[in-house]
Amino acid sequence: MQFASAAAEGRYAALVRAAADSVIGLDFDGTLAPIVDDPERAHIHPDAADVLVALAGQVRAVAVVTGRPARQALDLGGLEELADAVHAAGKDLYVFGQYGNERWSSAQRRIVSPRPPAGLASFERELPQVLRAADAADAWVEAKGLAVAVHTRRLADPEAAFQRLEGPVGDLARAHHLVVEPGRSVLEVRSPGMHKGQAVDALVSELGAGGFLYAGDDLGDVEAFEAVATHGQTGLATLLVAVSSSEQQALVERADVVVAGPDEVLDLLRELTADAAARRA
Structure with missing residues (x-):
């Protein structure tokens, strides 16, 4: 793992110390699932389920925060089956769809959604x-x-x-x-007014999070990065992970760690899991 700065490396160490109280927020496309020409054929990385179940054992909760409809993310990611394993370990998996407008969790197996916007x-x-x-x-x-x-x-x-x-x-x-x-x-x-940053705020508040890692790859993740950074200013342990691509670099300059795609996202999460487990041993 390569850190953007010494300060970023320090933030990672703080997150490891706070892992048991931390939330892991992950975008879907480009972060957990490779980008494909047909979005309806996107599927979660084949190693993601095992990595996320192991990670869930070391943290407070895992959340997928996506622009996709929640139902679509659940189906393409096999997230309901993943939630079974996470919930069996006494932890929760959250899915925030359509930039936070929709919500689903392993504890409440239904999608909560507002009406479509006027216009x-x-x-x-x-x-x-x-x-x-x-x-x-x-x-x-x-x-x-x-x-x-x-x-x-x-x-x-x-x-x-x-x-x-x-x-x-x-x-x-x-x-x-x-x-x-x-x-x-x-x-x-x-509709205006709802973005991924509000999903971050909700998770921090409702779960009493002591740390937050967020990984994303696109402009829709900017507000999530900003929300995490704001919470970091008040003492929350934070780590911002940008998935870089030739199409979009908006998150790179804001990130503590830059990775090249879902493979490297999962490598980072494996390392976090191992470091958190070693600290608790």
Whole structure:
């Protein structure tokens, strides 16, 4: 593991000391699951379940915080089966879907979700015209219930299409009092006011966390990083892990540790598990 600074190495050591009271927050796509051209075919890394069950034995709780609908993350990640193993060890697994708008846990096996935002249906009806005008009519539009995502990854030139769409999609979203969350070859339109940082705040408050590690790879994780850093200023042991890619570098300068993908995320979590267990031995 390579730390961004000596201070970051010190934060890791503090997190190891606070491991038993710590929460581990993980994005799904790009962090636990490799990025693929078809998001519906994304699956959690094959080693993730074993790593997370072992980690859960050393920490307060594990949480998946994703822009995906909670049900989709549960299915693609096999997270309900994983939750059985975590819960059997006396620990909890949480899933926060759609940037925290949806919530599921191993203790309460149901998804708690608000109503879709006003204006989303109208936005979706008007979107095809915007796509045609931007020469991106074949972009994949994913209806997520509480949000609409426009994916350009399947197009011939994903980056050029993304750039053509960012302005017009943003204008249409604002006309319906919605916000746009740009990501890796995707523009997600949803209601304002809810973001991953609020999921972090909820976990810290409700669980009385003494530490928090958060790992993510995209712009949607910025608020989570900011929330963790804010709690760190009040004494919480923290570690911020950025998954770097050629598409997105927004988190790298904020991170204590930079890794290259899900393989290295899991290596880091294995190391944390081993160090925490050794300290308790």
